[in-house]
Amino acid sequence: MNEVTEDTPSLRSENYALDAQMLERILDALEDESHEGLAELLEPLHAADIADLLEQISPGNRRALLALWPAGIDGDVLSELDEGLREEVIEYLPPEVLAEAVRELDSDDVVDLVEDLEPEQQGAILGALDEADRVAVEQALTYPEYTAGRLMQRELVMAPEHWSVGEVIDHMRATEDLPEQFYHVMLVDPRMHVVGKVALGRIMASPREMPLRQIAEEDFRTIPVTQSQEDVAYAFNQYHLISAPVVNEAGRLVGVITIDDAMAVLSEEAEEDILRLAGVGEESLSDRVLEIARGRFGWLLVNLVTAIIASLVIAQFEATIAQIVALAVLMPIVASMGGNAGTQSLTVAVRALATRDISASNLWRVVRREAVVGLINGVGFAVIMGVVAMLWFGEPMLGLVIGLAMVCTMVAAGVGGIVVPLLLERARVDPALASGPFVTTITDVVGFFAFLGLAAVILL
Amino acid sequence: MNEVTEDTPSLRSENYALDAQMLERILDALEDESHEGLAELLEPLHAADIADLLEQISPGNRRALLALWPAGIDGDVLSELDEGLREEVIEYLPPEVLAEAVRELDSDDVVDLVEDLEPEQQGAILGALDEADRVAVEQALTYPEYTAGRLMQRELVMAPEHWSVGEVIDHMRATEDLPEQFYHVMLVDPRMHVVGKVALGRIMASPREMPLRQIAEEDFRTIPVTQSQEDVAYAFNQYHLISAPVVNEAGRLVGVITIDDAMAVLSEEAEEDILRLAGVGEESLSDRVLEIARGRFGWLLVNLVTAIIASLVIAQFEATIAQIVALAVLMPIVASMGGNAGTQSLTVAVRALATRDISASNLWRVVRREAVVGLINGVGFAVIMGVVAMLWFGEPMLGLVIGLAMVCTMVAAGVGGIVVPLLLERARVDPALASGPFVTTITDVVGFFAFLGLAAVILL
Numbered sequence: 001m002n003e004v005t006e007d008t009p010s011l012r013s014e015n016y017a018l019d020a021q022m023l024e025r026i027l028d029a030l031e032d033e034s035h036e037g038l039a040e041l042l043e044p045l046h047a048a049d050i051a052d053l054l055e056q057i058s059p060g061n062r063r064a065l066l067a068l069w070p071a072g073i074d075g076d077v078l079s080e081l082d083e084g085l086r087e088e089v090i091e092y093l094p095p096e097v098l099a100e101a102v103r104e105l106d107s108d109d110v111v112d113l114v115e116d117l118e119p120e121q122q123g124a125i126l127g128a129l130d131e132a133d134r135v136a137v138e139q140a141l142t143y144p145e146y147t148a149g150r151l152m153q154r155e156l157v158m159a160p161e162h163w164s165v166g167e168v169i170d171h172m173r174a175t176e177d178l179p180e181q182f183y184h185v186m187l188v189d190p191r192m193h194v195v196g197k198v199a200l201g202r203i204m205a206s207p208r209e210m211p212l213r214q215i216a217e218e219d220f221r222t223i224p225v226t227q228s229q230e231d232v233a234y235a236f237n238q239y240h241l242i243s244a245p246v247v248n249e250a251g252r253l254v255g256v257i258t259i260d261d262a263m264a265v266l267s268e269e270a271e272e273d274i275l276r277l278a279g280v281g282e283e284s285l286s287d288r289v290l291e292i293a294r295g296r297f298g299w300l301l302v303n304l305v306t307a308i309i310a311s312l313v314i315a316q317f318e319a320t321i322a323q324i325v326a327l328a329v330l331m332p333i334v335a336s337m338g339g340n341a342g343t344q345s346l347t348v349a350v351r352a353l354a355t356r357d358i359s360a361s362n363l364w365r366v367v368r369r370e371a372v373v374g375l376i377n378g379v380g381f382a383v384i385m386g387v388v389a390m391l392w393f394g395e396p397m398l399g400l401v402i403g404l405a406m407v408c409t410m411v412a413a414g415v416g417g418i419v420v421p422l423l424l425e426r427a428r429v430d431p432a433l434a435s436g437p438f439v440t441t442i443t444d445v446v447g448f449f450a451f452l453g454l455a456a457v458i459l460l
Numbered sequence: 461m462n463e464v465t466e467d468t469p470s471l472r473s474e475n476y477a478l479d480a481q482m483l484e485r486i487l488d489a490l491e492d493e494s495h496e497g498l499a500e501l502l503e504p505l506h507a508a509d510i511a512d513l514l515e516q517i518s519p520g521n522r523r524a525l526l527a528l529w530p531a532g533i534d535g536d537v538l539s540e541l542d543e544g545l546r547e548e549v550i551e552y553l554p555p556e557v558l559a560e561a562v563r564e565l566d567s568d569d570v571v572d573l574v575e576d577l578e579p580e581q582q583g584a585i586l587g588a589l590d591e592a593d594r595v596a597v598e599q600a601l602t603y604p605e606y607t608a609g610r611l612m613q614r615e616l617v618m619a620p621e622h623w624s625v626g627e628v629i630d631h632m633r634a635t636e637d638l639p640e641q642f643y644h645v646m647l648v649d650p651r652m653h654v655v656g657k658v659a660l661g662r663i664m665a666s667p668r669e670m671p672l673r674q675i676a677e678e679d680f681r682t683i684p685v686t687q688s689q690e691d692v693a694y695a696f697n698q699y700h701l702i703s704a705p706v707v708n709e710a711g712r713l714v715g716v717i718t719i720d721d722a723m724a725v726l727s728e729e730a731e732e733d734i735l736r737l738a739g740v741g742e743e744s745l746s747d748r749v750l751e752i753a754r755g756r757f758g759w760l761l762v763n764l765v766t767a768i769i770a771s772l773v774i775a776q777f778e779a780t781i782a783q784i785v786a787l788a789v790l791m792p793i794v795a796s797m798g799g800n801a802g803t804q805s806l807t808v809a810v811r812a813l814a815t816r817d818i819s820a821s822n823l824w825r826v827v828r829r830e831a832v833v834g835l836i837n838g839v840g841f842a843v844i845m846g847v848v849a850m851l852w853f854g855e856p857m858l859g860l861v862i863g864l865a866m867v868c869t870m871v872a873a874g875v876g877g878i879v880v881p882l883l884l885e886r887a888r889v890d891p892a893l894a895s896g897p898f899v900t901t902i903t904d905v906v907g908f909f910a911f912l913g914l915a916a917v918i919l920l
Contacts, residue, residue: 008679016694018819027821046679048698056822157661172664182661183643183702200660201617201642205632219468219506234476237727238508240720242643242702260700263723267697270730271811274737278807279800285817289829293836296804300797300837304844307796311789318785325778328788329771332795332904336767337760340739344756347738351731357745359478361487362516369749376753377760384764444792 011049018049018056026053030064038069047076054089055082055286066092073097075105075113082284083116090121099128106180107133108153108261111140115150148232149225151265152246152255155179158186159212161195166208168198181258183243187212192252194245196220222247225254229265234356236262273354276432277347279303302437310335310444317452320460326393327455330402334451337381338409338443345370345417346435353425354432367418374414378407401458405451409443416442471509478509478516486513490524498529507536514549515542515746526552533557535565535573542744543576550581559588566640567593568613568721571600575610608692609685611725612706612715615639618646619672621655626668628658641718643703647672652712654705656680682707685714689725694816696722733814736892737807739763762897770795770904777912780920786853787915790862794911797841798869798903805830805877806895813885814892827878834874838867861918865911869903876902 013019022041029037042050050072054062066073070093078101081089090098102110102125110129114122114137126134136154143149156179159168168185172178184197196216206215221239223232223246235241236259246255275281279299283292314321314331321327349366352358358366382403390399420438421431473479482501489497502510510532514522526533530553538561541549550558562570562585570589574582574597586594596614603609616639619628628645632638644657656676666675681699683692683706695701696719706715735741739759743752774781774791781787809830812818818826842863850859880898881891 008681010681012816015688015691016698017816018821020820023819023821046699048700052817053821056817056819058822058825169664172661173667175665178661178665181659181702199641200664201632201638204629204660204664205635205638207633221468221470228475231475237723238476239506240508242641242720259719259723260702263697263719263726266723266727267730270727270734271815274730274734274811275807277734278737278803280804280808283808285812285822285826289832289836292829293833293840296801296833297837297840299804300800300841301844303800304793304797304841307793308848310796311793314789314792318789321788322782322785325782325788328781328785328791329774329778331788332774332792332908333764333767333771335792336770336900336904337764340760340763341756343738344740344759347735348740348743351734352745355731356472356477357512357516359483359516360480361478361483362518362745365518366745369752372749373753373756376749377757380753380757381760381764384761388768440796444796448792 008046009044011045011053018052023053027057027061030061030068033064033068035068038065039072042069042072047074048080050077051080051082055085055284063092070094070097073101075101075103075109078102079105079109079113082286084284085286086113087117087121090117090125095124095128098124102128103130103133106153106155107136107140108151108255110137111150115141115145143225146229147225148223148227148229148246148257149255151229151232151261152223152225152257153179154255155182156186156245156253156256157182157184158188158253159198161187161189161213163187163212164208165203165206165210165212165215168203168212169208179256181260182256183258184217184256185212186245186253186256187216188253194222194247194253197243197245199242222251223257225249230269232257233262233266233269237266269354273350273432276430277350277436279436303440306437306441306444309441310448313445313448314452317448317456320452320456324398324455324459326395326398327452330389330398331448331451333385334402334405334409334447335444337385337406338413338447339440340413341374341377341410342413342417342439342443343436345374345414346421346431346439349418349421350432350435353421358422363422367415367422370414370418371411372414374411375407378410381410382406397458398455401454402451404454405447408450409447412446413439413443468506469504471505471513478512483513487517487521490521490528493524493528495528498525499532502529502532507534508540510537511540511542515545515744523552530554530557533561535561535563535569538562539565539569539573542746544744545746546573547577547581550577550585555584555588558584562588563590563593566613566615567596567600568611568715570597571610575601575605603685606689607685608683608687608689608706608717609715611689611692611721612683612685612717613639614715615642616646616705616713616716617642617644618648618654618713619658621647621649621673623647623672624668625663625666625670625672625675628663628672629668639716641720642716643718644677644716645672646705646713646716647676648713654682654707654713657703657705659702682711683717685709690729692717693722693726693729697726729814733810733892736890737810737896739896763900766897766901766904769901770908773905773908774912777908777916780912780916784858784915784919786849786855786858787912790849790858791908791911793845794862794865794869794907795904797845797866798873798907799900800873801834801837801870802873802877802899802903803896805834805874806881806891806899809878809881810892810895813881818882823882827875827882830874830878831871832874834871835867838870841870842866857919858915861914862911864914865907868910869907872906873899873903 114125187196198212198216202215223244225246225248243258248254281295283295386399386403389402390396416439421435424431574585647656658672658676662675683704685706685708703718708714741755743755846859846863849862850856876899881895884891
């Protein structure tokens with residue numbers, strides 16, 4: 001219980017970048033080994049900012065901070081830490097600090113905390129919990145990873161469907177430990193099936209005798225406990241849910257998901273898509289150099305194979321190139337334009353799939369559209385590049401060749417860019433991860449083959 | 461007021477894709493011009509699903525649907541529509557339907573609805589509002605686009621700081637039109653400065669005589685009305701805010717932002733980053749082909765310039781290539797590997813900037829890390845590609861040349877991929893939009909120059 005008259009102090013400057021002055025004072029306190037100075041600076045901060053600080057300072061400073069101020073690393077800070085760093089920090093904390101840290105957390109946060117830990121560390125944390133909490137967490141861990149069951153909290157407020165506003169308010173006042181966060185009261189029937197949910201604001205605005213059923217929200221959706229977290233985040237964003245009941249296969253209420261967790265998932269999933277499109281797996285700034293290099297190596301190796309395939313096409317035309325070296329100068333332009341147009345098209349397709357904007361009703365319109373866009377821009381760049389090549393090398397027919405090749409390549413880029421992700425989605429392969437190499441191979445092969453092939457036919 | 465015993469019907473199948481069977485029935489009803497059939501199918505649906513339906517069906521079906529069922533397009537559906545389509549739909553609606561539609565919306569939704577409309581349509585909608593609502597919307601429109609002022613709703617519940625739980629509950633019961641959604645009561649002093657916020661759940665769990673100040677949330681942040689919506693979304697996600705008070709320059713409470721709006725912004729901003737990284741501007745699946753082609757043309761034109769710059773480098777080595785045609789076969793491999801490694805590095809940098817994971821405390825570590833990752837993978841691929849080239853062309857020195865070129869290019873890719881976005885961010889140019897062409901130019905130029913230059917020195 002506290003009295004607040006000012007905003008919570010922040011580690012962040014106006015646009016939420018870590019504040020350089022605050023950072024310097026913290027590093028000074030670390031250098032002076034000033035426990036008090038450090039605690040004074042860090043204590044008022046939000047757990048998320050302390051976690052970011054731990055992620056961004058050097059490993060040496062991180063160890064110094066943990067040694068100087070272990071009590072500051074509470075459960076909230078642990079929840080906010082990058083998974084990679086979490087194990088390192090947990091290993092470093094004295095067992096009693098760790099036990100204290102996790103006991104305050106809601107069950108969903110404990111699940112998030114322990115699910116990726118080594119069995120040994122997992123056991124240590126579960127052992128620190130009360131019997132009831134431990135059972136709840138162990139139960140949640142039986143649901144598959146990345147599902148609603150892992151995301152939900154079991155702490156919730158429910159009421160029999162026939163209760164009135166007054167009854168539920170009295171019930172809440174009498175309940176010892178209400179969830180830290182809740183926004184709806186779930187109405188259940190005697191079989192524990194959810195039959196509606198009532199927003200707290202509606203309850204507070206209604207007279208005590210008002211039946212809860214009459215002020216239940218019109219839009220009402222339950223989340224199956226096995227639904228993927230990606231789908232959960234989609235539903236929250238699409239239907240502006242604030243909290244939603246989670247039900248098991250028998251339709252019984254087993255938990256609640258709140259929008260802040262759904263927002264975190266949405267942001268993670270978008271992040272993952274962005275990185276995967278660029279051929280980067282899960283990596284974070286606190287990872288070690290070797291891990292990062294290894295993580296990126298695989299994608300580059302795939303790319304090497306596609307590049308070699310493209311080179312094999314070029315090798316078919318060695319004789320042509322030997323006669324007209326200008327072809328070697330111009331051919332990367334065709335491939336580069338195709339590659340970029342393909343990336344545009346595939347990125348739009350990957351996003352449309354993620355946001356469920358492609359359905360049976362517009363599938364063919366979308367494919368046709370990409371082909372036409374490729375054709376239009378292909379013709380545009382054919383003219384531009386045809387003129388450039390003609391002026392550069394003083395050879396009108398070379399302009400014609402590169403122009404025709406440009407059209408072929410950009411149509412291939414448009415069609416490949418939409419069809420490849422669609423096929424991958426159907427084959428249940430993540431299109432964000434796998435589309436790039438396929439599309440690049442298509443545009444490279446088409447580009448080099450069209451350009452050098454047409455050159456061999458027309459120019460020789 | 462309604463009684464609910466089942467989930468809201470959905471247009472969507474299990475994973476939230478539009479349900480093909482439902483779609484077919486809707487299209488059948490359209491074909492039969494069955495007003496009743498259509499209304500029966502669409503009325504139970506969520507506004508967001510109706511909007512998606514309008515976006516995904518063909519333009520002809522869309523017009524048929526609007527003609528057959530104009531009353532179904534309420535304010536919520538309009539809010540959910542893609543901006544591009546919104547003008548088209550608004551133009552099509554009878555004025556009285558439009559007026560009815562907007563009158564039900566909260567002020568933030570009306571602002572979102574009108575801000576991108578032509579002045580004429582904007583006037584028609586503002587004219588349909590009550591005096592008070594119109595003033596609120598016009599006031600919001602005076603704040604710059606993409607700021608908290610545009611995002612907030614003015615409908616909120618506040619209480620003098622000295623009130624008790626009982627007083628605020630009585631006040632809410634006596635208030636006619638409470639906001640549709642609210643999760644906190646904002647505590648204000650006599651100057652209308654916010655001094656804290658109290659979660660509804662805490663209010664309901666407390667006895668009537670409890671002073672509100674004593675149950676205010678510990679973490680308390682105000683949002684400046686001119687803060688960018690991107691920063692607002694960041695704050696909600698970082699600090700798990702559910703609703704936050706917005707204050708003007710004088711520190712007075714002017715509105716509230718709720719997490720569902722912040723979530724929508726977060727998702728839009730991530731979407732924008734993904735598309736910009738691929739050189740696609742704002743486009744939606746319902747845009748016309750020509751608009752889309754034009755939107756993508758600009759980026760491709762920039763890419764054409766960078767490709768021509770790379771070709772100019774190759775042109776310096778025409779004589780070398782004429783003597784050793786194998787160089788023409790292998791050189792795209794070097795450029796392609798450099799381009800991909802650069803994309804990996806720049807994507808990580810762009811995301812780290814967006815999530816504020818790069819600060820003064822780790823800037824140089826991050827740059828150094830990218831250089832070392834480039835070096836490690838460069839050496840790895842130098843060995844692989846050196847061996848491949850040697851076996852392919854039976855020329856050990858060619859293997860050496862491509863290996864050395866690979867190392868140079870991949871280090872350049874790593875360093876360029878991190879330094880370019882950082883410099884662009886400092887110059888206040890969106891790194892997601894502009895990094896790609898710069899980095900590609902760097903990797904292409906370094907790649908071709910190193911490979912062909914080394915070949916000229918070593919092989920000739």
